[in-house]
Amino acid sequence: MFDHDVLIIGAGLAGMRAALSARQNGVDVAVVSKVHPVRSHSNAAQGGINAALQDRGDDWRDHAYDTIKGSDYLGDQDAIEIMCREAGEEVITMENFGVIFNRDEEGRLGTRAFGGQRQARTFFVADFTGQALLHVLYEQIMRAGVRVYEEWFILSLIVEDGRCAGAVLMEIRSGDIHVVRAKAVIMAAGGIGRVFEPSTNALICTGDGMSLAYQAGAELMDMEMVQYHPTTLQGSGVLITEGARGEGAYLLNSEGERFMERYAPNMMELASRDVVSRSEQTEINEGRGINGCVLLDCRHLGEQVIRERLSQIQEIARDFANVDITKEPIPIQPGMHYQMGGIKTDIDGQTAVPGLYAAGEVACVSVHGGNRLGANSLLDTLVFGRRSGQHASDAVKSISHANVTDASADADRENIQGLLSNAEGGPMFGALRHEMGKTMNDNLAVYRDQQGMETALSDIREVRERYRSVYVPDKGKTFNTNLLFTIELGFMFDCAESVAVSGLERKESRGAHTRTDMPDRDDENWLKHILVKNSVDGPALEHLPVVITDWKPEVRSY
Numbered sequence: 360m361f362d363h364d365v366l367i368i369g370a371g372l373a374g375m376r377a378a379l380s381a382r383q384n385g386v387d388v389a390v391v392s393k394v395h396p397v398r399s400h401s402n403a404a405q406g407g408i409n410a411a412l413q414d415r416g417d418d419w420r421d422h423a424y425d426t427i428k429g430s431d432y433l434g435d436q437d438a439i440e441i442m443c444r445e446a447g448e449e450v451i452t453m454e455n456f457g458v459i460f461n462r463d464e465e466g467r468l469g470t471r472a473f474g475g476q477r478q479a480r481t482f483f484v485a486d487f488t489g490q491a492l493l494h495v496l497y498e499q500i501m502r503a504g505v506r507v508y509e510e511w512f513i514l515s516l517i518v519e520d521g522r523c524a525g526a527v528l529m530e531i532r533s534g535d536i537h538v539v540r541a542k543a544v545i546m547a548a549g550g551i552g553r554v555f556e557p558s559t560n561a562l563i564c565t566g567d568g569m570s571l572a573y574q575a576g577a578e579l580m581d582m583e584m585v586q587y588h589p590t591t592l593q594g595s596g597v598l599i600t601e602g603a604r605g606e607g608a609y610l611l612n613s614e615g616e617r618f619m620e621r622y623a624p625n626m627m628e629l630a631s632r633d634v635v636s637r638s639e640q641t642e643i644n645e646g647r648g649i650n651g652c653v654l655l656d657c658r659h660l661g662e663q664v665i666r667e668r669l670s671q672i673q674e675i676a677r678d679f680a681n682v683d684i685t686k687e688p689i690p691i692q693p694g695m696h697y698q699m700g701g702i703k704t705d706i707d708g709q710t711a712v713p714g715l716y717a718a719g720e721v722a723c724v725s726v727h728g729g730n731r732l733g734a735n736s737l738l739d740t741l742v743f744g745r746r747s748g749q750h751a752s753d754a755v756k757s758i759s760h761a762n763v764t765d766a767s768a769d770a771d772r773e774n775i776q777g778l779l780s781n782a783e784g785g786p787m788f789g790a791l792r793h794e795m796g797k798t799m800n801d802n803l804a805v806y807r808d809q810q811g812m813e814t815a816l817s818d819i820r821e822v823r824e825r826y827r828s829v830y831v832p833d834k835g836k837t838f839n840t841n842l843l844f845t846i847e848l849g850f851m852f853d854c855a856e857s858v859a860v861s862g863l864e865r866k867e868s869r870g871a872h873t874r875t876d877m878p879d880r881d882d883e884n885w886l887k888h889i890l891v892k893n894s895v896d897g898p899a900l901e902h903l904p905v906v907i908t909d910w911k912p913e914v915r916s917y
């Protein structure tokens with residue numbers, strides 16, 4: 360058994376930012392990650408991070424307004440105010456830690472334009488911003504003396520007397536299972552991307568953290584709000600950053616028309632993501648697509664801009680689509696990218712379970728509401744990661760460890776034994792995962808309706824039923840990825856089911872949740888969040904009012 364004051368699950372940007380602030384506050388901190396920290400999905404972030412810097416003539420209130428409008432008025436405005444107010448300091452802190460942001464002609468930090476924002480306020484490192492941030496934060500937590508359980512896997516959260524008191528972890532290398540006691544746990548395990556197939560997300564984004572918190576009694580909120588990014592490659596789902604459009608790339612249909620003129624005459628390709636994805640899907644559905652795609656044209660940007668600012672997507676287009684972006688447009692389509700919902704927290708990361716915090720994509724503070732603005736997620740991870748770390752480390756100073764014993768791991772040991780002893784001939788995780796991902800993408804994508812969402816829900820439940828006899832051929836202890844992927848699939852069902860039941864519950868169209876059978880936004884009845892709680896009868900739903908401070912809901916156009 361191991362003991363720590365604060366245990367953080369996840370070493371992406373949210374987890375490492377939380378670790379650093381907690382450690383700087385003088386407590387003992389450990390971070391767990393199922394992959395090496397710098398292989399977390401944050402590493403894949405391309406486009407940048409938003410902040411309104413006063414000395415650029417920008418104002419955090421304008422950033423807040425753009426975020427609120429982008430969220431289709433579902434974001435909680437108190438949380439959005441905090442995120443936008445604290446953004447500038449957070450970006451400068453990262454710069455001081457050593458992140459080499461791109462500069463403008465005068466040598467100051469440079470910005471690029473991003474969707475749904477009236478100002479160019481996205482700070483960036485070429486098209487690998489996440490990698491730059493993540494590596495620098497990793498250096499910082501090493502320097503600060505944070506203990507890292509690298510390639511360890513969380514199996515469950517421990518709750519004693521109503522408080523979160525630690526976690527059960529598996530060391531992947533040996534297969535050994537350990538109990539780790541903690542006075543506070545911060546869940547920062549990232550998103551649920553791979554519950555859909557395809558997705559822009561890494562294969563490790565399987566919603567483990569959301570499911571574990573939900574099982575432990577926390578609430579999930581806004582789960583129906585799943586972002587489809589406008590520019591992903593067909594088949595593989597690999598992301599082409601919004602930074603490309605920020606640099607001036609545009610979208611064309613099969614007739615060579617810049618169709619965004621008809622949908623968002625002011626912001627064009629840089630309207631909010633939900634708006635651009637719907638426009639593309641409409642073009643494709645009405646027969647003006649090419650093989651299920653529309654085209655992203657970068658040719659006019661010129662080789663220098665592409666080389667200096669978009670080199671990664673140049674490689675991605677070449678390697679995954681066989682396209683030279685300096686000479687040809689890229690076929691792209693809307694693809695699953697981000698979960699706006701997650702574990703409900705307050706502005707300090709606290710969940711409904713005392714001692715359990717959440718931050719980053721796994722959490723829902725809620726700053727993204729019905730649609731996240733590009734480059735607001737990295738910001739969310741840093742601001743609320745830091746705040747969670749701060750709050751948790753303050754709180755543990757007056758708390759002692761709960762009475763936890765090694766017996767806390769018994770249920771997980773039994774569960775694993777059960778999986779390993781299922782008879783040969785049962786389904787394997789891969790086929791089940793694929794089936795679930797496909798029904799999610801067929802029925803809970805850019806456009807939804809009652810019948811499709813009901814189909815998805817019954818498919819999920821049917822696949823989950825078959826999972827009971829899932830077969831794990833590898834019985835070994837060392838790096839048993841077969842077993843781990845099977846356990847991950849178990850977590851994915853809770854996430855998928857929450858998306859489907861919340862989607863069916865919301866009887867209107869708002870942000871990313873667009874129903875063809877209920878096309879209008881209905882503020883009178885649905886300006887509210889949907890909460891999902893785990894109960895003996897399955898997911899139980901509740902509603903919660905949206906926090907409105909200064910910005911009253913308006914008709915949304917770009």
Ligand SMILES: Cc1cc2nc3c(=O)[nH]c(=O)nc-3n(C[C@H](O)[C@H](O)[C@H](O)COP(=O)(O)OP(=O)(O)OC[C@H]3O[C@@H](n4cnc5c(N)ncnc54)[C@H](O)[C@@H]3O)c2cc1C
Pocket residue numbers: 368369370371372373374391392393394396399400401402403404405406407408488489511512513514547548549550559560561563564567568598696697718719720721733734735736737738740
């Ligand atoms: C391709 C791509 C590009 C993006 N570009 C941008 C961008 O330019 N700007 C922007 O703002 N946002 C962007 N986003 C979104 C943003 O990158 C993510 O939302 C954010 O990085 C998530 O960070 P996180 O710390 O919450 O989680 P992650 O970085 O996903 O980290 C999750 C951590 O949890 C650990 N973990 C998970 N499950 C377990 C388990 N069972 N046991 C142990 N550890 C576990 C993982 O090992 C990992 O360390 C992009 C996303 C993608 C997919």
